[in-house]
Every structure is written in C-alpha cells, then in structure tokens.
Amino acid sequence: MDADTREDACLRADHLIRLLSDYGVALIRPTEKEPPAPSTSETIISNQVFGDPKTFREIIAVDGKFEIVTVKAGVGTVEQSFTLNEVMLNAGLVLSGDPAAKSVKGLGTQLAAATEIYRLNAAGLAGGK
Known part of the structure; x- marks a missing residue:
C-alpha cells in the first residue's frame, strides 16, 4: 500500500470513527480500562x-x-x-x-x-x- 492510499484509508477511518461517536459508539483498545469521558x-x-x-x-x-x-x-x-x-x-x-x-x-x-x-x-x- 503506497502513502497516498494509506492516507485515504486513514481519513476514511477517522471520518467513520467520528460518525460512530455521534451515535454513542466508542472504539477502545482492549488494554484500555474505559474510554475517556466526552x-x-x-x-x-x-x-x-x-x-x-x-x-x-x-x-x-x-x-x-x-x-x-x-x-x-x-x-x-x-x-x-x-x-x-x-x-x-x-x-x-x-x-x-x-x-x-x-x-x-x-x-x-x-x-x-x-x-x-x-x-x-x-x-x-x-x-x-
């Protein structure tokens, strides 16, 4: 995967994470105890x-x-x-x-x-x- 493709994928992922957070969905790493409070x-x-x-x-x-x-x-x-x-x-x-x-x-x-x-x-x- 080249740098431009990686950048596009990261931007799409970031946008998706923001959309999910608008609906109360938070992605957390398994090592995290609880997500930071909004x-x-x-x-x-x-x-x-x-x-x-x-x-x-x-x-x-x-x-x-x-x-x-x-x-x-x-x-x-x-x-x-x-x-x-x-x-x-x-x-x-x-x-x-x-x-x-x-x-x-x-x-x-x-x-x-x-x-x-x-x-x-x-x-x-x-x-x-």
Missing part, C-alpha cells in the same frame, strides 16, 4: 483575538448549533450561529466557484470554526449536524 463543556475552543489581548473568540455548542462568540470584558456577543450541514453547503459554494459564496457573511470564520470543530472531534456536541 466533554460536557459548551466551549469547544477559545482564542485571543489578534491585536486585542482583552478580547477572545470562542466556538461553543448551544441548542443543536454551533456559535462563534466574541467575549470582551466578560460580555459575550454572538457573531454567527450555524449547523455543520450549513457549513458544508457553504463549503460546496466555495469549491464550485459559485459567486453566491461571496455573499455569505463571515464565511472564512465559519469554515475555520468547522475545521476546529472536526479537529477537536466536537461535532457531536451540537448533534453532529
């Missing part, structure tokens, strides 16, 4: 805003959706709210070169948030959709 926090990630050390941008899971929230002086303001299905549709607009992609407000931030959600295996926190 996160119960709404906050998936929090980053300091570049050039403004007192402001943070968080990705949180709320009511079956994900939200990008700006927190300044302890006060949160929701920038956008979306489902992963909506993000995938928007990503399709970008990949197909559809001019409608230019009209989606905050699209780059939304796509970056989805990348972090999948990277941190947090898709299930908002229902995985």
Whole structure:
C-alpha cells in the first residue's frame, strides 16, 4: 500500500470513527480500562483575538448549533450561529466557484470554526449536524 492510499484509508477511518461517536459508539483498545469521558463543556475552543489581548473568540455548542462568540470584558456577543450541514453547503459554494459564496457573511470564520470543530472531534456536541 503506497502513502497516498494509506492516507485515504486513514481519513476514511477517522471520518467513520467520528460518525460512530455521534451515535454513542466508542472504539477502545482492549488494554484500555474505559474510554475517556466526552466533554460536557459548551466551549469547544477559545482564542485571543489578534491585536486585542482583552478580547477572545470562542466556538461553543448551544441548542443543536454551533456559535462563534466574541467575549470582551466578560460580555459575550454572538457573531454567527450555524449547523455543520450549513457549513458544508457553504463549503460546496466555495469549491464550485459559485459567486453566491461571496455573499455569505463571515464565511472564512465559519469554515475555520468547522475545521476546529472536526479537529477537536466536537461535532457531536451540537448533534453532529
């Protein structure tokens, strides 16, 4: 098996594991005593805003959706709210070169948030959709 084929297989396996975890299925090695507990926090990630050390941008899971929230002086303001299905549709607009992609407000931030959600295996926190 060459490197490209191995990479494709790993990506498919990783995707399958995430889908299974959305339905409560966890794969564990026989040597592990019990699987790690899933996160119960709404906050998936929090980053300091570049050039403004007192402001943070968080990705949180709320009511079956994900939200990008700006927190300044302890006060949160929701920038956008979306489902992963909506993000995938928007990503399709970008990949197909559809001019409608230019009209989606905050699209780059939304796509970056989805990348972090999948990277941190947090898709299930908002229902995985």
